[in-house]
Amino acid sequence: MTLSLPLRSPLRWLAACGVSLVVASNAFAHATPTSREPAPDAEIAAPSAVTIHFSEPLEPAFSKIALVDAHGKPAASAASEIDAADTKTMHLALQPLAPGRYTVQWTAVAEDGHRTKGSYAFSVK
Numbered sequence: 001m002t003l004s005l006p007l008r009s010p011l012r013w014l015a016a017c018g019v020s021l022v023v024a025s026n027a028f029a030h031a032t033p034t035s036r037e038p039a040p041d042a043e044i045a046a047p048s049a050v051t052i053h054f055s056e057p058l059e060p061a062f063s064k065i066a067l068v069d070a071h072g073k074p075a076a077s078a079a080s081e082i083d084a085a086d087t088k089t090m091h092l093a094l095q096p097l098a099p100g101r102y103t104v105q106w107t108a109v110a111e112d113g114h115r116t117k118g119s120y121a122f123s124v125k
């Protein structure tokens, strides 16, 4: 009777470790930006597109880039697209932007279904 208790708790530890290992390895599959154009806080002439490269291939149906102006209004008329030749890259084509500060809002869904999102700003001179 007393021997079964010490045996049970190591098994629980193993089970708990197994769960955390699965969570940790999934975290590596989350898509995070590896480069952003324009760069965060850039002050530039009006760019023709926002391009973000991610660490993982993206799920096209749920991944997107939006651009809003300083008033929070949508500043891009087109929808973002995932690069047909490189599914880790997402583009948002832009009309010429007026001078001002803009915020890029991105949502990336990796092929494992995990969603990441973020935002950053740049300024058009």
Ligand SMILES: [Cu+2]
Binding pocket: 026, 027, 028, 029, 030, 031, 110, 112, 113, 114
């Ligand atoms: Cu994931």
